[in-house]
Every structure is written in structure tokens, then in C-alpha cells.
Amino acid sequence: MTTSPPDPTHLRDLLPAQAFQTLKGETLEQLNQELSRSPTLRAELAQLEQAVAALAYSAPLVPVPPELRNALLEQFLPPGDVSLALSDFWQQLMQESHPLPWQPYPGVPGIELILINADYTQRRVQCLIRAEGAIDFPRHRHAGQEEMIILDGDVVIETQVYGRGDRVLAAPNSEHALSTINGCLVFMDTSLDNEIL
Incomplete structure (x- = not known):
């Protein structure tokens, strides 16, 4: 039985989850394989990772209660x-x-x-x-x-x-x-x- 290649549209939808490093298992493996072949997907992922990294520094500062x-x-x-x-x-x-x-x-x-x-x-x-x-x-x-x-x-x-x-x-x-x-x-x-x- 021949498996069909992953759907690039579906993989593109996974990029935000990968930017937050939440993908695991077979899904992550499929995305990594496609990323190794696609400079466009790699560039999109890099942009999303930069946005995710900026989130921590742009959130309003909230003091954490000592008990928490x-x-x-x-x-x-x-x-x-x-x-x-x-x-x-x-x-x-x-x-x-x-x-x-x-x-x-x-x-x-x-x-x-x-x-x-x-x-x-x-x-x-x-x-x-x-x-x-x-x-x-x-x-x-x-x-x-x-x-x-x-x-x-x-x-x-x-x-x-x-x-x-x-x-x-x-x-x-x-x-x-x-x-x-x-x-x-x-x-x-x-x-x-x-x-x-």
C-alpha cells in the first residue's frame, strides 16, 4: 500500500502549534520532513516563532503573589x-x-x-x-x-x-x-x- 504525501495545506495549519512547540509524535515527524523540503514553510515557521518569542516580552507585567x-x-x-x-x-x-x-x-x-x-x-x-x-x-x-x-x-x-x-x-x-x-x-x-x- 502506498501512502500519499502529507497535505501541505494541513501542515501549514500546524505551524502555529509548532511555533509554541506543542506538536509531538507522528504529526511532528511529518511536519519536520516537510520543513526540510520547503523553504517557504521554514520561513513561515521562523516568522511565527519570532512572534511567539515576542509575546512574553509584550504581555503586561502582573506581580505574582508570593503564595502562588x-x-x-x-x-x-x-x-x-x-x-x-x-x-x-x-x-x-x-x-x-x-x-x-x-x-x-x-x-x-x-x-x-x-x-x-x-x-x-x-x-x-x-x-x-x-x-x-x-x-x-x-x-x-x-x-x-x-x-x-x-x-x-x-x-x-x-x-x-x-x-x-x-x-x-x-x-x-x-x-x-x-x-x-x-x-x-x-x-x-x-x-x-x-x-x-
């Missing part, structure tokens, strides 16, 4: 005091990275990093980054998803101030600048191919 924030963090951290669990996580990271020296972050004075892991096949890096005092980090584009957990201090992205315990996700192809007012210590899982703009 703690309840969400408890979903990912061991039971108990969220601040204590976060502190324990930070202490564990520091113990694991203790033998590794802090090194200057290339091109940004005042920022240092400890490389925890670099996967050159997947083009991913995990590291600790710290800044002493007020620092501006240049605007950059994310080549892949970026996850940042603020372990101490503050991080300002656009106009949103994040503090200890906050987790910040940035979508592929999104852009932002960031800064710190009082200094910070963050865990970062990001792409090796991010581009400073």
Missing part, C-alpha cells in the same frame, strides 16, 4: 521551605563548582562565570554567572531555548525585575538585553550559539 510563586516552585523543588530548598540547590551547585575557578566573561567587564558543562554536539552550555554590582549585559539573540534561575541578587530584563528563586525562560530566536542593579548569581542553561547584537 512558592506553590509553583514547590512543584519543581523538594517539599519544605522554597527559600531553603533554593538555598540548598545553590549550595550544592557551589560545592560542585568549587574546584573550578571563576573566569571573566568574554567582552563584558564585571561578569564572571564557572563552566559546569558544555555539550558541543548539542551546542548547549550550563554555567554559573555572577556580577558584582550594577552591570549591563548587551542585547543578544537566543539560538535555542535559554533557562536562567536567579540564585541570588536581581536580574532586570526589559522592565521586569526578577529576584532570588525566579526562573526565566527565553524562546529560540527571541532577543533581550539584561542588567542587574545590585549584582546577581544565576544558573544558566543556554545555547553556545547565542549572538550578541
